[in-house]
Amino acid sequence: MSNNIPTNTVYTPEQVASMLQLSKNTVYDLIGRGEIVAKRIGKVYRVPASSLSFMFTGLDADLYTAEQTDLKALPLVHKELSAVRSKS
Amino acid sequence: MSRSVLPIRVFVDSDVIISSLISPSGAAFLLINKTKDVELYLSNFSVTELERVTKRLDIKPEKLSSLIETRLSYLEIEQSYEAVQKQFADYVRDTHDAHVVAGAKHAKAAFLVSYNIRHFEAEKLRQDFQLILLAPGMFLQYLRSL
Numbered sequence: 001m002s003n004n005i006p007t008n009t010v011y012t013p014e015q016v017a018s019m020l021q022l023s024k025n026t027v028y029d030l031i032g033r034g035e036i037v038a039k040r041i042g043k044v045y046r047v048p049a050s051s052l053s054f055m056f057t058g059l060d061a062d063l064y065t066a067e068q069t070d071l072k073a074l075p076l077v078h079k080e081l082s083a084v085r086s087k088s
Numbered sequence: 089m090s091r092s093v094l095p096i097r098v099f100v101d102s103d104v105i106i107s108s109l110i111s112p113s114g115a116a117f118l119l120i121n122k123t124k125d126v127e128l129y130l131s132n133f134s135v136t137e138l139e140r141v142t143k144r145l146d147i148k149p150e151k152l153s154s155l156i157e158t159r160l161s162y163l164e165i166e167q168s169y170e171a172v173q174k175q176f177a178d179y180v181r182d183t184h185d186a187h188v189v190a191g192a193k194h195a196k197a198a199f200l201v202s203y204n205i206r207h208f209e210a211e212k213l214r215q216d217f218q219l220i221l222l223a224p225g226m227f228l229q230y231l232r233s234l
Binding site: 054059060063064066067070071073074077078081082083085086088 | 102103106107110111113114115116117118133136137140141144145169182184185203204223224225226228229232
């Protein structure tokens with residue numbers, strides 16, 4: 001299923017532009033519109049890996065979290081479902 | 089790009105339905121309770137196994153019946169369980185999952201949403217039935233791209 005989002009990692013807008021194959025200006029524009037959430041530190045921005053969830057997991061951050069929530073109970077769900085199906 | 093007017097037909101595997109009953113913040117819950125223009129299907133075989141699994145997991149039966157009545161479209165597969173297992177054996181790793189494929193085909197679904205991705209022959213489903221197999225999160229991500 002999904003890969004993990006690297007924790008404790010931040011990127012510069014230039015790095016993000018390279019990773020997403022966008023121009024630097026586009027990345028700054030996306031930061032300005034809030035589509036990429038970044039932290040302004042003085043005059044520069046840093047983008048946490050969690051803002052780039054889609055790149056690492058294929059899912060937006062909220063969907064990734066929601067899926068992880070389901071995955072916690074999934075082993076039990078599959079165990080019971082398999083037991084029921086095997087008796088059908 | 090704007091969303092098509094026609095609702096998207098989706099067959100939902102039982103693991104997704106059970107997950108939606110367990111966690112109100114999971115992707116399965118979001119799929120079943122928070123999407124629009126999506127028709128979600130289950131079959132008579134699904135209902136039978138869901139009733140058994142919810143009992144084993146101590147989930148109130150009213151929660152399941154309410155969900156089926158309000159959000160899910162029911163379809164009756166008239167073939168026997170054994171006939172379904174035989175007909176759809178090539179699409180699953182375990183023939184006990186064959187009824188899920190049968191349900192998706194009967195529903196004329198464009199998507200089969202399951203947390204059991206590895207148990208299905210995804211490429212064969214796509215080629216033979218134009219049926220795309222996705223986990224709930226990926227399907228929700230797809231909806232956002234429309």
